[in-house]
Amino acid sequence: MPSLQHTTYDTIIVGAGLSGLAAGIRLAHFGQRVVILERHQFPGGLNSFYRRNGEWISVGLHAMTNFAPASQRHAPLSRLLRQLRLRLEDLDLCPQSFSEIRTPDAVLRFDNDFSTLQGEIERVFPRESQGVARLVEHIRAYNAIDLTARHESARAVLARFIASADLVDALFQPIMYYGNACEHDMDFGQFCIMFQSLFLEGFSRPRRGMRPVIATLVNRYRSAGGELRLRCGVRALDTTGGEVSGVVLDNGTRLTARRVLSCAGSLETAALCRPAPPPDRPEGKLGYAETVFFLDCEPCELGHRSCIEFFRASPRFAYRVPDQPVDPASGVLCAPGNFQTGPDGTERNQLRVTQLASPDYWFGLDAATYAAAKREAMDQQLAWLEQRLPGVAAHVLDRDMFTPVTVHRFTGHRNGSIYGSPEKQRDGRTPFRNLFLAGTDQGFLGIVGAMLSGVSIANLHLLAE
Ligand SMILES: Cc1cc2nc3c(=O)[nH]c(=O)nc-3n(C[C@H](O)[C@H](O)[C@H](O)COP(=O)(O)OP(=O)(O)OC[C@H]3O[C@@H](n4cnc5c(N)ncnc54)[C@H](O)[C@@H]3O)c2cc1C
Incomplete structure (x- = not known):
């Protein structure tokens, strides 16, 4: 028997990405009547999954940041899991063995124990180790989640502590690839969040990819009473008198709610509004191209042992929209099978190569040239x-x-941009009283970041009466 679908809710959530699912769980726990509307056939958003040759493949998954053992009760991941009423075991995470940053002149190894990276910096950049120690003290003391903090250039702050441009670029390689929506530089607050989550905490990977993790989140949400509608896009948000008065689905059905949370992105959400507010921030343009290579053996059998490798062939790290289809000068190489206990299934035999890509080039191709361009890029x-x-x-x-x-x-x-607009809306507010943003354009990036965003915006704006 089809389940009863309401048309009026306490909260409607647009998008079943990780931020939407996390927010939904939180609201359902508090007894709200909540529905998540997702246009795609699977939940998970930017970190979803698809089926290829009979196998489930995680979209783009490299690693989850913020790894912390359950004993670290105050770590962001532990706090997040408590808010979602989940246990660390529910995510079935395999910690990394080690990862590497490669520049033309140096290789720096790091793992989930920060002293490894400190030792590597001491070995390769002996003159910089004191400056790096002072930078780390500064990062630990910095209130990176202050919603009122003014923008500060991370490059300018790093220049106060580190003289070597090569080391500065080496630190930026993982941090920018895994969480920066701006070209060349980034906000120092965002740098601190990423430094903490990558280097001071670390990487893990769900043993069987994202599908079981998303299934766990969806089960938690549904068992708390939340409703999820897949293949159910939102065509428009009707607004009157400074608030959203109705949510119109692709099939024309109209739903109402006291509040709407959109995880679709800031400009994307504004474009859904009728009438639409004027654009209030720049579009994000930074995007990636990634090839998954399926091998007949594990990468370690070919001598490749690191989990994630951040590589750079050019003397300086150029994190910007490239002027060619795919930028060969830098990138990320991920070997899922090298995480400590190794994932089950075919992911063991994968190698993923991810590099900056030009959206203008890829969006400008017709179907036939697109296929040929993909073959060339692969x-x-x-x-x-x-x-x-x-x-x-x-x-x-x-x-x-x-x-x-x-x-x-x-x-x-x-633009297929992964990290959204370079200007974030940290408090999740929009020009409309009852419409809020979570996820990528709120400012916390990545899998754990998106979930933290969903939970914190739910706590801040959506649980009040
Ligand atoms: C290829 C790739 C690889 C990545 N790898 C990693 C990684 O290894 N580790 C990591 O930590 N992070 C990774 N990320 C980043 C991470 O996936 C994202 O930061 C995070 O998942 C964003 O979640 P979100 O909820 O903010 O947004 P999204 O995941 O984008 O969720 C938004 C959802 O809203 C839906 N939606 C949009 N408009 C509508 C509409 N009108 N109606 C209904 N539904 C709508 C979309 O379909 C989508 O499902 C990766 C991203 C990509 C693209």
């Missing part, structure tokens, strides 16, 4: 991989690629 990424790991090409059974166009098609994010 060849280019394989050639890079072959240089890094000679002989690997002979072990590639299959390959699959996403571009900014793919990200746009499945999540609706403008």
Whole structure:
């Protein structure tokens, strides 16, 4: 029997990405009548999954940041799990063994014990180790989640502590790739959040990819009474008198709620509003192309042992929208099978190569040239991989690629940008009294960041009577 669907709710959530699911769980726990509306056939948003040749593949998953053992009760991940009434075991995480930052002149290893990176900096950049120790003290003391903090250039702050441009760029490689919506520089508060979550806490990876993690979140949400509608896009948000008066679905159905939480992105949400408010921030343009190479063996059998490698071939790290389809000068290489106890299933045999991509180039292609351009870009990424790991090409059974166009098609994010607009709305407010933002454009990025965003915006704005 079909379940009864209401048309009036306490809260309507647009998007079943990680922020929407986390917010929904929180609201359902407090007895709210809440519905999550998701246009795609699967939940998970930017970190969803798809089926290929009979196997479930996680979209783009490299690692979860913020790893903390259950004994660290005050760590952000532990606090998040308590808010969601989940246990660490529910996520079935495998910690990383180690990862690396590669520059043309140096290799820095790091793992989930910060002293490893400190030792590496001491070895490769002995003159910088005191400055780095002072920077870390400064980061630990900095109130990075102050919603009223003024923008401060991270490059300018780092220049006060570190003289070597090579080391500054090395630290920026993982931090920018895993959580920066701005070209070249970033806000120091965001830098602190990322430094903490990558280096002071660390990486893990769900043993069987994102699908079981998302299933756990959806089960928690539904068992608390929340409603999830998939293949159910929001076409418009009707507004009157400074608030959202109705939510119109793609099929024309109209729902109402006291409050609406949108996880679709800031400009994307504004574009849904009727009438639409004037755009109040720049569009994000930073996007990635990633090829997943499916091998006939595990990467460690070919001598590759790191979990994540952040590489740079150029003397300086250029984090910006490239003027070519895919920028070969830097990127990330992920080997899921190298996480400590190894994931089950085919992910063990994958290698993922991720690099900056030009949205203008990819969105400008027609269907036939798009397919050919993808093949060319995958060849280019394989050639890079072959240089890094000679002989690997002979072990590639299959390959699959996403571009900014793919990200746009499945999540609706403008330009297929992963981290949204460079200007965040930290308090989640919009020009409309009962419409709030969570997720990417609120400012916390990544899997754990998105969930923290959903929970904190729910606590801040949506639980009040
Ligand atoms: C390829 C890739 C790899 C990544 N890898 C990692 C990683 O390894 N580790 C990590 O920590 N982070 C990673 N990230 C980043 C991470 O996925 C995101 O920061 C996080 O998932 C964002 O969640 P969100 O809830 O803010 O937004 P989203 O995931 O974008 O969720 C928004 C949802 O809203 C839906 N939606 C939009 N418009 C509408 C509408 N009108 N009606 C209904 N539904 C709508 C979308 O379909 C989407 O499901 C990756 C991102 C990508 C793209």
